[in-house]
Structures are given as C-alpha cells and as structure tokens.
Amino acid sequence: MANEIRLVEAIRQALDEEMGRDDSVLVYGEDVGVSGGVFRATKELRDEHPDRVYDAPLAEAAILGLGVGLGATGFRPVAEIQFASFVYQGFHQLQQHAARLRSRTRGTLGVPMTIRMPYGGGIRALELHSESFEAGYAHLPGLKTVVPSNPADAKGLLTSAVRDPDPVVFLEPTSRYRASRESVPEGEHTVPLGEANVVREGEDVTVVAWGAMLAEALSAVDDGDLDADAEVVDLRTVSPMDSKTILNSVRKTGRCVVVHEAPRTAGLAAEIIARINDDALYYLEAPVERVTGYDVPFPLFAREEAYRPDAERIRRGIERALSR
Amino acid sequence: MTRERVAEFSVEYVQALDESGEVDSAEAPDLDDEELLELYRLMRLSRRMDERAVALQRRGELGTYAPGVGQEAAQVGSATALAPEEWMVPSFREGAAFLARGAPIHRILWYAMGMEEGAEVAGPNFPPSIPVGSQALHAAGIGWGKEIAGEEEAALVYFGDGATSEGDVYEAMNVAGALDAHVVFVCQNNQWAISTPRESQTRAETIAQKAVAAGIEGVQVDGNDVLGTRAVTRDALESARQGDPVLIEALTYRRSMHTTSDDPRVYRTEEEETGWDARDPIVRFEQYLEAESILDEERAADIAEDIEALIADEIDRAKEGQKRVVPAEMFDYVFAEPTPELRRQKAEFEREEGDGEVATPEEGMSGEERAGGGEVSGRGE
Numbered sequence: 001m002a003n004e005i006r007l008v009e010a011i012r013q014a015l016d017e018e019m020g021r022d023d024s025v026l027v028y029g030e031d032v033g034v035s036g037g038v039f040r041a042t043k044e045l046r047d048e049h050p051d052r053v054y055d056a057p058l059a060e061a062a063i064l065g066l067g068v069g070l071g072a073t074g075f076r077p078v079a080e081i082q083f084a085s086f087v088y089q090g091f092h093q094l095q096q097h098a099a100r101l102r103s104r105t106r107g108t109l110g111v112p113m114t115i116r117m118p119y120g121g122g123i124r125a126l127e128l129h130s131e132s133f134e135a136g137y138a139h140l141p142g143l144k145t146v147v148p149s150n151p152a153d154a155k156g157l158l159t160s161a162v163r164d165p166d167p168v169v170f171l172e173p174t175s176r177y178r179a180s181r182e183s184v185p186e187g188e189h190t191v192p193l194g195e196a197n198v199v200r201e202g203e204d205v206t207v208v209a210w211g212a213m214l215a216e217a218l219s220a221v222d223d224g225d226l227d228a229d230a231e232v233v234d235l236r237t238v239s240p241m242d243s244k245t246i247l248n249s250v251r252k253t254g255r256c257v258v259v260h261e262a263p264r265t266a267g268l269a270a271e272i273i274a275r276i277n278d279d280a281l282y283y284l285e286a287p288v289e290r291v292t293g294y295d296v297p298f299p300l301f302a303r304e305e306a307y308r309p310d311a312e313r314i315r316r317g318i319e320r321a322l323s324r
Numbered sequence: 325m326t327r328e329r330v331a332e333f334s335v336e337y338v339q340a341l342d343e344s345g346e347v348d349s350a351e352a353p354d355l356d357d358e359e360l361l362e363l364y365r366l367m368r369l370s371r372r373m374d375e376r377a378v379a380l381q382r383r384g385e386l387g388t389y390a391p392g393v394g395q396e397a398a399q400v401g402s403a404t405a406l407a408p409e410e411w412m413v414p415s416f417r418e419g420a421a422f423l424a425r426g427a428p429i430h431r432i433l434w435y436a437m438g439m440e441e442g443a444e445v446a447g448p449n450f451p452p453s454i455p456v457g458s459q460a461l462h463a464a465g466i467g468w469g470k471e472i473a474g475e476e477e478a479a480l481v482y483f484g485d486g487a488t489s490e491g492d493v494y495e496a497m498n499v500a501g502a503l504d505a506h507v508v509f510v511c512q513n514n515q516w517a518i519s520t521p522r523e524s525q526t527r528a529e530t531i532a533q534k535a536v537a538a539g540i541e542g543v544q545v546d547g548n549d550v551l552g553t554r555a556v557t558r559d560a561l562e563s564a565r566q567g568d569p570v571l572i573e574a575l576t577y578r579r580s581m582h583t584t585s586d587d588p589r590v591y592r593t594e595e596e597e598t599g600w601d602a603r604d605p606i607v608r609f610e611q612y613l614e615a616e617s618i619l620d621e622e623r624a625a626d627i628a629e630d631i632e633a634l635i636a637d638e639i640d641r642a643k644e645g646q647k648r649v650v651p652a653e654m655f656d657y658v659f660a661e662p663t664p665e666l667r668r669q670k671a672e673f674e675r676e677e678g679d680g681e682v683a684t685p686e687e688g689m690s691g692e693e694r695a696g697g698g699e700v701s702g703r704g705e
Contacts, residue, residue: 026472051472057502062461062495069465069479072450073411075472077465093492096455097462107657108445142658165660194663240663 002185008177010151010184011041011116014158015078017187019049022076025162028054029063029080029116038082039118039177060090064115068097071111071167078162084119084171085131098167099142114161114168119147120212120261121308122175124301130174131298132211132262137169138239138271144168144193145239149214151182153236156191164193173212196242198249202231205321206249208272209259210235213309217259220314228322238268243275250276254285255321259314264292286324291317335532337544340552343603345611353555357618361627363404363550364613367396367606369631370420373429374580376635377419377436381584385643386436390417394548394579397605398512399482400424401553402574405561406480413450413463413481417512417578421482425449429638430645437646440657457487460496460509464569467500467507471567478506478564480557486517488531497538497571504567508560509535511571512547514578519591535571547574548605577603651677 005013019025027042033055036043046053056063060081067077081087087094094115102110121130137145146161146168148154154172161168199214200221207230209217214234221230231249235241250256256276258269269290276288291309299307340351355363374391381389392399399420406412412425419432427446435442435452443451453459463481470477487493488511500507511531515522528534535542541563545556553574560570577600581588588597601607613619655662655670662670 054503057495057499059495059499061458061492062464062499065458065461065492065496066465066468066499069413069462069467070469071465072462073448073466073469075469089491092455092458093461096458097453101451102659103654103657104440104443105451105657106440106444106653107660109450110660144659240665243665 002183004181005151005184006178006181007148007151007154007172008039008041010155011158011172012043012045013184014155014162015042015045016048018159018162019045019052023052024074025076025078026052026054026070027078027080028056028066030056030058030082032056032080037080039174041116041172042080060086061093062090064090064093064098067113067115068093068101068111071113072101072109076112076114076162078114078116081115081117083125083129084117084133085128087115087117094137094143094167094169095140099140102166103142110165111167112165114158114164114170116158116170116172118174118177119171120173120175121298121304122212124304125174127300130304132260132293134171134238134260135262135266135268135271138241138268142166143239144237145171146193146237147171147173147211148236149173149176149209149211149234151180152184152189153191153197153234155184156189157193157236159190160193163190168193171211175212176215179215191236194237194240194242196236196245197234198231198245199234200230200232202229202253204228204230204253205255205257205318206231206233206246206253207257207259207314207318208233208235208246210238211261213259213261216309216311217314219311220318223311223315226315226318228318230318241271241275243279246272247276247280250280251283254283256284257289257291257314257317257321259291259309259317261293261308263295264290265295267292286321289317289321333533333536335530335542335544337546338552338556339546339549340555341549341608341612343608345608345615347551347612351555352551353558355554360613360618363400363554364606364609364619365627365631366400366404366420366424367550367609368627369634370396370400370423371606372631373419373423373432373635376639377433378580378584380433380639381436386433387438388583388585389436390583391580392417392419394577394600394604395512395514396420397550397609398510398547398553398574398576401550402480402510402557402572405554405557407477409448410477411448411450411463411466411479413459413466413479414452415456415459415482415484415487416452416454417484418452418482422449429635430642433639433642434645437642439646439649441645457483457490457493459483460487460493461499463507463509464496464500464503464505467505467564467569468503470506471504476565478508478561480508480510480561482510482512484517485511485513485515485522485525485531486520487511488534489525494534494538497535497540497569500569501538501540505569506564506567507569508557508564509569509571510557511573512576513573514576516578516582516588516592518582518586530573532571532573540569540571542571542573544573544575547576548603548608550605550609576605579604
C-alpha cells in the first residue's frame with residue numbers, strides 16, 4: 001500500500017507510527033503540541049498520543065539537554081528545534097554531551113535522541129531561518145546527520161532515526177515540505193541510515209546532492225540543454241557518509257559534481273572530494289566540481305535565489321566537469 | 325493609577341549542627357549511630373582520598389584533579405538522602421558524592437588518570453560534567469521522564485555558584501518547574517569560581533533566590549553541616565518526587581584549590597582560608613559525635629586505619645588498570661555500532677601504531693571498497 005503525500009505529512013506519519021509502535025517515544029519542542037508545529041509536522045499528533053507530545057518551554061539548550069537525560073534513562077526523545085538556525089543556543093548540548101555520552105562512558109549510557117530541524121532557504125523566511133549547517137554536525141563524532149529529499153525517504157529515514165540507539169540530527173528541507181505529493185509506503189517503512197541512493201543512473205558524470213538540492217540537481221540533469229547522461233546520487237545521510245556508493249559511481253563515470261546549499265569553504269563537498277582523491281583519484285577524467293552556496297551569511301530573501309544553487313548553476317557546473 | 329506589591333519572597337536558612345557541635349534536634353534527621361558513623365566515615369574517606377590524589381598528581385601520577393576538601397558535608401549529606409535507585413548527576417568536584425553513592429575509588433582515580441574507564445557508569449550516576457552547569461538539564465530531563473512515567477523517584481544534580489551564571493542552570497530550573505520534573509538542584513556555593521568570588525558572580529543576595537524566577541522553591545542550608553544538608557535534601561526530594569522541584573543552596577567553602585592547576589594564594593588571603601577552620605565540616609561533626617559518645621579516639625583511629633588500607637588497595641588497583649589501557653578502544657564506543665569509516669580508521673590506526681589486536685577484514689575497512697579503488701590496483705588505470 002502506498003499513498004501520495006507531501007514530505008511534511010510523511011514526517012508526521014513516521015512520528016505517529018513510531019509512537020504507536022513504541023511507548024518510549026516522546027515528541028516535544030516549541031509549539032509542537034497544541035499548534036502542531038510551525039510547519040504542521042506534528043499536526044494533531046497530540047490528539048493521537050496525548051501523554052507523549054509536549055510543548056516545551058522556549059529554550060533550545062533545555063530542549064536538547066532534556067533529551068540527554070531522557071534518552072539516557074529509557075526514553076526515545078524526538079525533539080524539534082523550530083528552525084535549524086536556532087540550534088546554536090543549544091549547540092553545546094549536542095557537542096559536549098549528546099554526541100559524547102556513549103564514548104565517554106564506554107558504552108554504558110547512550111542518547112537515542114532524534115533532533116528534527118527544518119533547515120535551508122527557499123521559503124522567503126526571516127533572517128537566521130535559512131542556514132544549512134550539515135557540515136558542522138558531520139564534524140561532531142558521535143552524531144549522525146540525515147537529510148531526506150523526498151517524502152518516502154523522509155518517512156523511512158525518520159523511522160530509522162527514531163529507532164537508532166545514537167543521537168541523530170534530522171534536517172528537513174523547508175522548501176521541500178510541500179513541494180510535491182509522492183508515493184509513500186503505508187505502515188512499516190524504513191530506510192537505513194548511512195546509505196546513499198542512486199536516484200538516476202547515467203554514464204558521463206556523477207552528481208552528488210542531498211536535501212533541497214536533490215530536486216534542483218534532477219531538474220538540471222533532465223534539462224534538454226544538457227548534452228550528457230548524468231548519474232545522480234542522493235547522499236541522504238551526510239554522516240556517516242556512504243563513500244562506497246559515491247566512489248563506485250565516480251569510478252564508472254570518471255567525473256563528478258557535488259552540490260550543496262551550504263557555504264563552499266569547509267563544506268561537505270570538500271570532504272567528498274577528499275574521499276574521491278583517496279580512493280578513486282585515478283578514475284577521474286577531470287577535477288571534481290563544486291556547486292554551492294557562497295561564503296557569505298545567508299542573505300535576506302530578496303537575494304536568496306541569487307545565493308542558492310539552482311538547476312541552471314548546477315547545469316553549468318556539470319558542463320564544466322564535462323569540458324575539462 | 326495603581327501601585328501595589330504583586331510578588332514577595334523570602335529565603336530560609338537551615339542549620340542543624342552548629343559550629344560548636346551543638347545539634348538542634350528539630351532540624352536534624354532521624355539517624356541511628358551506625359548511620360551517623362557512616363556519614364563521618366564517608367567524609368573522612370573523601371578528605372583522605374583528595375589528599376592522596378593531590379599528592380599523586382604532584383608526583384605526576386594523575387592528571388588534573390579537582391579536590392572537594394571542605395565540601396564533604398554538602399556532598400555526603402545530600403547524596404546519602406537520595407535513594408540508591410535514583411539518579412545522581414554530578415559536576416566535576418563530586419568525589420565525596422560518588423563515594424556516598426558507592427563508587428569505587430579506583431574509578432575516580434582512573435578518570436583523573438585520563439581513562440574513560442573512570443566514567444563508565446556504575447549504578448544510576450551520570451559521569452562528571454566538565455562543562456559548567458550544562459548537566460543541570462540532564463537531571464531535569466531524567467526528572468521529567470519520572471513525571472511522564474508516573475514514578476515517584478527524583479534526580480539530584482550538583483553544580484557550583486559559578487554555574488548559576490550560566491544560562492543552562494536557569495533553563496533547567498525553569499523547565500523543571502514548567503514540566504513538573506522530579507529534580508533537586510544542589511548548588512554547592514563554595515564561594516569561589518576559580519578566582520572569581522561569589523560577590524562578583526551575581527548581585528543576587530542568595531543563590532537560593534534564583535529559584536524564585538523559575539517558580540520553584542529555593543532554600544539555603546549550612547553546607548558544612550552534614551545533618552542539616554541531609555535533612556534539607558530529604559525534604560526537597562520528597563517534594564521533587566511529587567513533581568515540585570527544589571533548589572538547595574548549600575553554603576560551604578572550597579578549602580583547597582580549584583584544581584591541581586590552580587593556586588588560590590594568588591586571589592585569596594590566608595586569613596580568609598583559616599577563618600573557615602572552625603567551620604570545617606569534619607571537625608564540627610566529630611565534636612558532636614564525641615559529645616554524644618558515638619565516637620571516641622579509639623574508634624576514630626580504627627576508621628582512619630581502615631580508610632588508609634582501602635585507599636592503598638584502590639590506588640594499587642587503579643595503577644594496575646592503567647597498565648591495561650588499549651588505545652585502539654577509543655574507536656569502539658562512538659556509536660552503538662561502529663560506522664564503516666570508524667572501522668577503517670581503527671584498522672589504519674592498528675596498522676600504523678601496531679597497537680591492539682590486528683584487525684580482521686570484517687573489522688577494518690571493507691575489502692570490497694579497497695579492492696575497487698585501492699592504493700595499488702586502482703591507481704593508474
């Protein structure tokens with residue numbers, strides 16, 4: 001069975017089903033209860049699970065720190081940070097505690113917490129509502145970071161994240177929440193963490209993208225003006241990264257373009273390129289191209305379309321990779 | 325126009341055992357002689373452990389150590405009020421509290437020897453929290469879980485006076501109040517946050533009144549009075565177990581250095597330090613126990629002898645354990661299941677450092693991945 005739903009509804013479905021399956025799953029965050037979240041990802045969830053959906057006080061450190069205590073003592077907290085750009089007021093709880101507790105107690109305590117955060121631009125939001133910080137989370141040992149690009153993966157990856165014994169940052173691309181209705185399996189549906197997905201096979205060039213950029217990448221490679229057969233890899237989990245799928249694709253195509261919305265410097269494209277250099281350098285026919293946001297603070301919305309990579313910029317990046 | 329008083333508050337100060345060893349029976353907990361002697365033994369054990377640990381650090385056998393000298397009553401009085409199955413969430417100076425919770429000394433030493441083995445949790449205790457104040461939220465989380473699960477248990481968290489300037493401590497008290505979390509906050513106000521005195525830390529007259537803004541109860545206790553601290557914590561826990569969190573400010577004094585890297589002579593006077601001699605928690609309790617004929621010289625000597633023997637054994641055990649540190653184990657506990665990249669890095673470490681056991685292909689990087697793009701076979705094609 002499958003139904004056609006939007007990404008935000010797939011998130012809600014995953015939470016609803018996981019709460020139904022496991023009494024230890026708790027959903028809490030700012031405005032997630034009565035109002036159902038500012039993006040409605042927890043809409044009416046409290047009606048279904050009145051004792052396990054809570055409106056938390058407005059305090060990001062508290063939301064994450066409570067999760068450390070809850071997670072270490074038998075709950076599976078699913079915390080929502082209203083916008084990923086607000087997490088910095090609680091970032092220390094991720095870095096200093098959630099990501100380290102298992103390691104520093106040599107496995108005796110863990111934090112099976114999922115931190116859902118809407119991220120990224122494209123919805124004309126206020127200042128400091130649009131950043132893409134996945135590289136920052138990927139740089140924290142002990143933390144997993146997941147970015148779905150479509151409704152079915154959103155459900156399957158979130159289900160896996162909730163069931164994971166370790167803390168998982170789950171970044172939800174705001175611009176994709178309501179972008180399309182797609183087929184999502186009803187009932188049990190999991191997508192393993194740490195596995196990339198070849199969403200389109202091709203022979204000439206590999207395009208690696210995730211989250212909101214995946215749709216842009218697909219639109220670029222399906223553009224009639226592009227004279228190439230491109231393979232598109234959706235990374236899905238940015239940490240731990242599935243290098244194998246990327247490397248296998250690059251070994252086949254010999255060319256690669258990495259796309260991300262985050263700023264270029266020290267972005268995940270740099271890590272992906274380093275891994276290609278380590279293990280597939282001599283398969284390359286051309287240097288790996290990056291199509292990314294710029295090294296500027298995410299601009300106010302009058303300039304956000306200029307900042308964000310789109311199909312046109314990605315197509316030009318692919319053409320550069322093909323022409324060298 | 326209206327002008328009226330809409331809020332007022334007051335803070336109570338509690339003391340059961342005064343500085344001359346006199347006890348106010350109305351404030352003292354109901355403990356039998358053996359229980360009283362155990363409080364005494366734990367305080368003496370902690371004091372002696374700290375002395376030995378500092379000496380070991382000076383000889384280069386331990387890393388940085390944070391002694392709790394002077395704070396034994398604040399810790400032993402509060403930690404022994406907590407039920408064994410309830411969670412203790414410490415800061416980084418809770419040696420006495422760990423001893424009261426039954427933690428073996430060699431683990432405390434292991435932690436100071438730089439070994440994660442010392443932070444392996446035995447019983448419902450969190451490991452030491454090095455960031456200041458952030459652990460208060462973990463106790464609030466545990467205590468909120470107790471409320472959700474409908475369990476009449478509480479968590480107890482320690483932090484210092486400096487930590488109350490951190491946002492996390494306020495957030496913890498505030499959310500605990502809002503969510504009916506079963507938690508007791510114990511601030512050991514030891515007067516100094518490294519070199520910053522209590523007066524420079526906050527303009528608030530007491531730390532206990534910081535509870536007022538969070539809507540929870542705050543109380544001050546003589547933290548050098550083990551009986552008063554025990555009684556106040558007992559009452560606070562009873563309240564917390566019903567969903568009413570409490571902040572306890574235990575007024576005490578850090579008689580020693582912040583850590584072994586610190587020299588308090590730089591920032592405080594000898595007069596101030598010796599001024600606390602008469603208020604020392606062990607001296608005061610000893611006077612009381614002797615006056616009540618619960619303790620005499622002979623018994624005190626026996627206890628001291630047992631403590632020496634125990635600590636000597638535990639130091640030996642710590643040193644033995646230190647010899648068995650396997651560096652490659654640092655890769656083993658990052659996640660419940662190691663990721664492919666961690667397996668790969670561990671294999672690389674073992675290959676290069678020759679440390680630990682030789683990795684099998686399953687443990688190391690995936691053979692398939694290497695074969696596909698390996699150093700030899702892949703390059704130059």
